[in-house]
Amino acid sequence: MKTALVTSLALLIAGVLTIYIINVFFNKKLSGLIKDKEYVNTSVSVTKGVLFLSSALILMEVNSSFQLLIKIWGTYFVDSELFMKEVLYFSVFLGIALLYLYVAFIFTTLMFGVITNKQKAFVEIANDNIYSAVLFSLLFLSFVLLAKSGINPLLDKLIPFPATPIYR
Numbered sequence: 001m002k003t004a005l006v007t008s009l010a011l012l013i014a015g016v017l018t019i020y021i022i023n024v025f026f027n028k029k030l031s032g033l034i035k036d037k038e039y040v041n042t043s044v045s046v047t048k049g050v051l052f053l054s055s056a057l058i059l060m061e062v063n064s065s066f067q068l069l070i071k072i073w074g075t076y077f078v079d080s081e082l083f084m085k086e087v088l089y090f091s092v093f094l095g096i097a098l099l100y101l102y103v104a105f106i107f108t109t110l111m112f113g114v115i116t117n118k119q120k121a122f123v124e125i126a127n128d129n130i131y132s133a134v135l136f137s138l139l140f141l142s143f144v145l146l147a148k149s150g151i152n153p154l155l156d157k158l159i160p161f162p163a164t165p166i167y168r
Contacts, residue, residue, distance in 0.1 A: 007066060010086075010090050011059060011063055014059055015059055018097075021098065026048060029122050030044065033122055033126035034126045042130055043129060043133035044125060044128075044133070046130065046133045047125055050138070050140060050141055054101070054104070054144040057144055057145070057148055058100055058144060058147070059094075059097060061097070061151045061152050062151070065093060065152060066086075066089070066090055066093060069159050072162070073086075089158070092158065093158075096151070096154065101144070103147070104143035104147055107143050108136060108139045108140040108143055109121055111139055111143075112135065112136050112139060119132065
């Protein structure tokens with residue numbers, strides 16, 4: 001029960017933090033490009049929605065590695081020591097997940113320029129070009145789905161498994 005509560009709470013906090021970081025990053029990329037601040041830009045909303053969904057997909061992979069870590073360490077450490085190690089490792093896992101999202105974002109921006117004959121993704125999204133927003137969003141989702149399969153083995157390699165005794 002305690003493990004499930006810690007995992008759920010950690011994922012909720014990580015989800016809120018990740019969505020906040022993505023929102024700030026995306027708004028910074030669009031700053032100065034949107035002329036009318038009161039106009040509701042559909043393209044921005046669609047793109048942000050897919051970015052948030054993609055971050056949830058990556059965080060789901062962090063969850064499975066984090067649960068494995070808690071299962072392994074649950075019998076080796078006492079409560080306060082276990083909690084501090086969990087916070088440390090979850091922070092590292094979250095940092096790696098954010099790095100994966102950033103790399104997917106870079107690849108998406110580069111591929112968008114290649115596919116659309118060097119159009120700039122953020123200029124098109126700021127100008128409310130829904131077609132460009134959908135293309136950018138689906139490219140990003142594709143890269144995240146591809147990267148999703150590789151994050152679990154990487155995170156599992158970072159888990160320090162306890163040494164097994166050798167009997168002679």
